[in-house]
Amino acid sequence: MSSSPLSITRFRIIFILCWLVMVGDQMMVLHFFGLPWEAAAIDSAIGNTLLLLACLLVMNTLRYYLPRGNQYINIFSICLFLAIMWLLLTKWLLGVALGHYDGYKELLHLSLSIRFSIAFLLMGCVTMMSILWYNQKEQKENEERKTDAEKLAKEAELFKLRQQLQPHFLFNSLNSINALIGSRPEEARKMVQQLSDFLRGTIKKEETQWVTLQEELQYLQLYLAIEKVRFGNRLNTEIEVEESIKQLKLPALILQPIMENAIKFGLYDTTGETVIRLHAGKDGHNLFIAVQNPFDPETSSPKQGIGFGLKSVQRRLYLLFARTDLLSTEAKENIFTTTVKIPQGK
Amino acid sequence: MNKVIIIDDEPLARSIVKEYLQKHPQLELMQECGDGFEGLKAIQQHQPDLIFLDIQMPKISGFEMLELIEQPPSVIFTTAFEEYAIKAFEAHAVDYLLKPFDQERFDKAITKWTEQKSTSTGKATQDLLETASLSPFQSQRIVVKNGSKIKIIPAHDVLYLEAADDYVKIHTPEGYFLKNKTMNHFEQSLDKLQFVRTHRSYIVNVQQITRIDPYEKDNHVAILRSGAKVPVSRSGYGKLKEVLGL
Numbered sequence: 001m002s003s004s005p006l007s008i009t010r011f012r013i014i015f016i017l018c019w020l021v022m023v024g025d026q027m028m029v030l031h032f033f034g035l036p037w038e039a040a041a042i043d044s045a046i047g048n049t050l051l052l053l054a055c056l057l058v059m060n061t062l063r064y065y066l067p068r069g070n071q072y073i074n075i076f077s078i079c080l081f082l083a084i085m086w087l088l089l090t091k092w093l094l095g096v097a098l099g100h101y102d103g104y105k106e107l108l109h110l111s112l113s114i115r116f117s118i119a120f121l122l123m124g125c126v127t128m129m130s131i132l133w134y135n136q137k138e139q140k141e142n143e144e145r146k147t148d149a150e151k152l153a154k155e156a157e158l159f160k161l162r163q164q165l166q167p168h169f170l171f172n173s174l175n176s177i178n179a180l181i182g183s184r185p186e187e188a189r190k191m192v193q194q195l196s197d198f199l200r201g202t203i204k205k206e207e208t209q210w211v212t213l214q215e216e217l218q219y220l221q222l223y224l225a226i227e228k229v230r231f232g233n234r235l236n237t238e239i240e241v242e243e244s245i246k247q248l249k250l251p252a253l254i255l256q257p258i259m260e261n262a263i264k265f266g267l268y269d270t271t272g273e274t275v276i277r278l279h280a281g282k283d284g285h286n287l288f289i290a291v292q293n294p295f296d297p298e299t300s301s302p303k304q305g306i307g308f309g310l311k312s313v314q315r316r317l318y319l320l321f322a323r324t325d326l327l328s329t330e331a332k333e334n335i336f337t338t339t340v341k342i343p344q345g346k
Numbered sequence: 347m348n349k350v351i352i353i354d355d356e357p358l359a360r361s362i363v364k365e366y367l368q369k370h371p372q373l374e375l376m377q378e379c380g381d382g383f384e385g386l387k388a389i390q391q392h393q394p395d396l397i398f399l400d401i402q403m404p405k406i407s408g409f410e411m412l413e414l415i416e417q418p419p420s421v422i423f424t425t426a427f428e429e430y431a432i433k434a435f436e437a438h439a440v441d442y443l444l445k446p447f448d449q450e451r452f453d454k455a456i457t458k459w460t461e462q463k464s465t466s467t468g469k470a471t472q473d474l475l476e477t478a479s480l481s482p483f484q485s486q487r488i489v490v491k492n493g494s495k496i497k498i499i500p501a502h503d504v505l506y507l508e509a510a511d512d513y514v515k516i517h518t519p520e521g522y523f524l525k526n527k528t529m530n531h532f533e534q535s536l537d538k539l540q541f542v543r544t545h546r547s548y549i550v551n552v553q554q555i556t557r558i559d560p561y562e563k564d565n566h567v568a569i570l571r572s573g574a575k576v577p578v579s580r581s582g583y584g585k586l587k588e589v590l591g592l
């Protein structure tokens with residue numbers, strides 16, 4: 001609901017000035033027709049105050065209810081109705097207040113049609129202006145909402161792109177390739193191939209796509225091969241998956257961020273060699289995949305392990321299954337385990 | 347002849363620097379290190395003139411390692427992380443090489459260093475560190491040297507900090523550790539929702555506070571779970587109330 005035009009000081013002043021002009025004008029006209037100043041002033045004040053109230057009523061109503069298309073007839077009827085009501089009320093009030101003046105009743109009676117026309121015209125004007133005002137307001141708000149939504153969508157898109165491209169991984173890999181070109185060009189070539197396959201996989205797959213565990217593991221192997229070139233013999237991985245569950249399905253690209261998190265956590269929290277273990281199995285209706293990495297309980301709180309990568313996995317799982325319990329982490333002694341459950345039977 | 351050390355956790359990243367160094371026979375590579383601990387030892391042993399330093403490394407970051415050295419050598423950072431690229435730093439560090447970089451860019455960094463060497467270097471690295479510790483990613487822990495051992499104190503284990511001349515005493519359940527830093531440094535770099543400067547000479551971990559008692563005129567004293575008492579000045583009391591939402 002938009003604010004009324006009277007919420008703006010400038011309009012409020014204009015509105016009041018118009019009213020004063022009308023009061024003065026009507027007073028002078030009545031005096032010209034032979035009414036004493038006092039009676040003319042009271043007549044004008046009563047009539048115009050009631051008109052003012054009617055106008056305010058129309059403006060406020062339009063704030064909540066704006067006519068669409070051919071409903072303008074309704075507005076016309078409301079204006080007409082209000083003008084008639086105004087006329088009857090004014091006539092009665094003026095009769096009570098000023099009936100004792102000589103010839104007033106006749107004057108009132110003669111001027112009724114003029115009074116009515118002016119009131120109706122005025123009310124129509126106010127109504128039209130209000131409608132224009134509220135329409136414009138609404139349009140502006142709609143536009144703002146639209147740009148806001150567009151901005152949000154764009155941000156989400158960018159965020160997704162950034163996530164997919166994983167700039168740190170990419171730049172570090174390029175740096176490794178750069179080093180290999182000089183000393184071991186064959187390996188450099190191989191790594192370029194792996195990196196390309198990996199990136200293609202990232203770009204090709206949609207977030208909503210489901211793939212078999214086998215496909216996802218193949219993709220993961222590409223990633224691990226690259227990481228192993230980067231970190232040399234510091235990084236060791238053990239993957240243990242029963243043949244029988246390799247055809248189970250899971251959302252694409254869900255394992256790589258979990259693995260990446262484990263590698264970062266494991267490699268940056270220990271010096272020397274690190275073993276990352278992946279174990280997958282079936283537990284009732286769920287496919288579960290557990291990834292373990294070592295960490296040093298002395299220096300890092302397990303909370304640090306829930307990095308940005310895991311948060312985005314959690315978000316995706318929530319969007320897909322509307323559940324927040326599918327990703328869990330556990331720190332036991334010096335092993336940190338991340339477990340993801342994927343409900344089957346979809 | 348100038349002595350050089352490379353500190354990077356990726357072997358290939360070290361080898362590329364090594365390769366580029368061959369064009370600079372005046373620089374002698376003393377050692378390659380795979381993490382900050384090795385780096386510290388090597389720096390003490392060889393007293394290098396220049397180090398090539400990665401930022402994200404196992405256990406302690408490149409910045410944290412530098413903090414533990416009293417007279418740090420000149421530093422050229424080599425990293426893929428643009429977010430620390432820290433345009434502000436460029437003024438202080440000799441250079442900041444974004445991976446991957448080529449021989450030409452590398453040579454430029456070396457030239458820059460050679461030019462800077464004639465002026466003061468130690469000062470520049472010190473300045474760099476002051477700025478570096480302001481970057482938010484380090485606020486989760488404090489790295490200190492305890493004799494020959496390096497201790498990483500997670501921020502939540504810190505009870506309170508106390509100024510002691512040129513040092514800051516970091517009180518933990520295991521006793522206190524000294525670090526050659528200012529109170530302002532810690533006030534800036536630690537999480538402001540967890541650590542409050544309650545007094546000119548004290549910063550307290552609010553999660554450790556069990557009680558705040560009035561003490562003399564306008565002052566208060568915070569009682570910690572360990573029983574320790576930490577002075578709270580009038581303005582400190584205001585800050586404390588704000589953080590605790592009172």
